[in-house]
Amino acid sequence: MKKIVFFVLLSILYQANAQIDFQVVDKDFSKVNIGNIHTGHNEIIFSFDDGPVPGVTDKVLDILKEHNIKATFFVIGKNVLAHPELMKRIVDEGHIVGNHSMSHIPLKNLDSIAWKDIVKTEVMDAHKTIMPYLANNRHFFFRAPYSDWNKIFADFLNENEIGKQYIGPILWDIGGEMEIKDGKYLQSADWACWSKKISIDDCMSGYLYEAGKRKGGVVLMHDLRHQSAELLAKLIPELEDRGFSFSTMNDVDWK
Numbered sequence: 001m002k003k004i005v006f007f008v009l010l011s012i013l014y015q016a017n018a019q020i021d022f023q024v025v026d027k028d029f030s031k032v033n034i035g036n037i038h039t040g041h042n043e044i045i046f047s048f049d050d051g052p053v054p055g056v057t058d059k060v061l062d063i064l065k066e067h068n069i070k071a072t073f074f075v076i077g078k079n080v081l082a083h084p085e086l087m088k089r090i091v092d093e094g095h096i097v098g099n100h101s102m103s104h105i106p107l108k109n110l111d112s113i114a115w116k117d118i119v120k121t122e123v124m125d126a127h128k129t130i131m132p133y134l135a136n137n138r139h140f141f142f143r144a145p146y147s148d149w150n151k152i153f154a155d156f157l158n159e160n161e162i163g164k165q166y167i168g169p170i171l172w173d174i175g176g177e178m179e180i181k182d183g184k185y186l187q188s189a190d191w192a193c194w195s196k197k198i199s200i201d202d203c204m205s206g207y208l209y210e211a212g213k214r215k216g217g218v219v220l221m222h223d224l225r226h227q228s229a230e231l232l233a234k235l236i237p238e239l240e241d242r243g244f245s246f247s248t249m250n251d252v253d254w255k
């Protein structure tokens with residue numbers, strides 16, 4: 001009996017360790033935002049920012065599961081603390097978690113003295129918050145809120161043992177902004193579609209056009225509004241029809 005208890009304990013311990021035992025390469029924070037990430041491969045890498053948000057993240061997870069697609073969720077630390085059940089689902093269903101700061105404040109025009117504390121809080125406190133949910137990550141990923149970044153942040157964070165193992169700040173290839181020419185959507189950004197009351201089909205046509213033009217890449221979406229989940233449900237079959245396959249941030253050949 002004692003032996004059985006010992007082995008059960010051992011396997012629980014092993015699993016607990018396995019949760020945080022992922023491969024980390026010695027990359028570091030970049031002085032500038034990293035763009036042009038994975039185009040030209042006819043592969044789509046979905047990324048969802050600003051969650052987790054109840055009622056939206058769950059729908060996004062349902063859709064991804066239905067199509068057996070893994071994505072990256074760039075979560076906000078405060079939302080992580082508020083919704084651990086959604087975070088557990090994200091990691092249990094095989095997705096990757098990225099750091100999108102603690103409270104999503106713009107990291108610009110920061111006070112010349114206070115900036116270090118702010119950057120440390122926003123990036124490293126968020127890291128501690130997402131730590132229990134990184135089981136599927138091969139790397140630590142960061143995306144800056146509003147893509148605000150400064151090379152002095154990179155120098156400062158790379159002095160930190162964990163900070164210097166981060167890849168980021170990471171942008172996206174598809175979904176950054178709206179571009180409409182002669183009534184044709186050449187690019188779409190989900191948040192802008194919904195604020196401009198653009199239909200899901202029109203919004204999707206911009207994503208599809210840009211995906212075709214760039215031959216795939218990292219797609220930016222937000223798990224903030226239900227329309228984005230509806231867009232995703234329609235977008236995936238359209239991308240499949242056009243011959244795209246789906247990969248993850250783990251598969252990118254990071255320089």
Ligand SMILES: [Zn+2]
Nearest residue numbers: 049050145146
């Ligand atoms: Zn954001």
